[in-house]
Amino acid sequence: MQVYGAIHPGSHLSDNFAHLGEGCIIAFPRTALFGEEFISVGAGTMIAPWSTLSAGYGPGVPGDHAVELNIGRRCTIGLRSGLVAHERITIGDDVFFGQDVFVTDSNHGYESLDTPIGRQFGSTSPIEVGDQSWIGHGAVLLAGARVGRHAIVAAGAVVRDEVPDFTIAAGVPARVVSRTDGAG
Numbered sequence: 529m530q531v532y533g534a535i536h537p538g539s540h541l542s543d544n545f546a547h548l549g550e551g552c553i554i555a556f557p558r559t560a561l562f563g564e565e566f567i568s569v570g571a572g573t574m575i576a577p578w579s580t581l582s583a584g585y586g587p588g589v590p591g592d593h594a595v596e597l598n599i600g601r602r603c604t605i606g607l608r609s610g611l612v613a614h615e616r617i618t619i620g621d622d623v624f625f626g627q628d629v630f631v632t633d634s635n636h637g638y639e640s641l642d643t644p645i646g647r648q649f650g651s652t653s654p655i656e657v658g659d660q661s662w663i664g665h666g667a668v669l670l671a672g673a674r675v676g677r678h679a680i681v682a683a684g685a686v687v688r689d690e691v692p693d694f695t696i697a698a699g700v701p702a703r704v705v706s707r708t709d710g711a712g
């Protein structure tokens with residue numbers, strides 16, 4: 529099942545994607561997969577089993593503006609990770625995710641007191657992760673998170689704004705605790 533269920537260039541479902549680079553693989557089983565026409569996965573990238581990749585608000589429901597989920601080349605996305613794009617998520621090249629990492633560029637709305645929050649659409653803000661960065665186990669990247677180049681997000685951190693290039697951020701909310709380049 530794992531062999532036949534995997535998605536890679538030339539496999540079943542591969543034509544549905546915006547782009548699948550040579551040698552990339554989206555392992556089986558997956559938790560959820562929709563909006564493939566807005567999803568690009570770069571060459572040599574591995575997306576581990578039980579992951580979620582979604583672009584748009586539901587199968588065939590892209591929302592009221594453009595949506596993109598772009599994962600670069602030679603990345604590893606760990607087991608049970610989720611990337612949920614309602615606007616734009618961009619992961620650079622050579623990025624490594626631990627397991628159980630969750631990334632979403634959107635929130636539910638809550639302004640209508642008569643409508644369940646889960647049925648209200650809210651604000652979105654794009655997410656970026658720079659080349660060569662490492663996202664630790666169980667980290668969460670919320671709408672507007674921008675992780676720079678060669679940066680680290682510590683295990684369990686929750687990022688909602690900027691983690692600059694060459695820094696290490698930890699905690700909830702994530703704060704810079706160290707650097708990867710030894711400066712400062």
Ligand SMILES: CC(C)(COP(=O)(O)OP(=O)(O)OC[C@H]1O[C@@H](n2cnc3c(N)ncnc32)[C@H](O)[C@@H]1OP(=O)(O)O)[C@@H](O)C(=O)NCCC(=O)NCCS
Nearest residue numbers: 625626627663664665680681682683684696698699705706
């Ligand atoms: C961030 C990390 C890489 C350590 O980086 P480091 O530069 O060696 O940092 P240090 O251990 O010197 O810690 C610096 C500070 O951050 C804190 N810190 C480190 N990791 C933390 C975490 N995950 N959550 C909260 N605080 C953390 C330390 O307690 C320390 O605080 P202090 O200065 O008040 O004592 C490591 O702790 C980590 O989270 N690794 C992720 C491992 C992982 O997820 N592996 C599986 C995926 S492949």
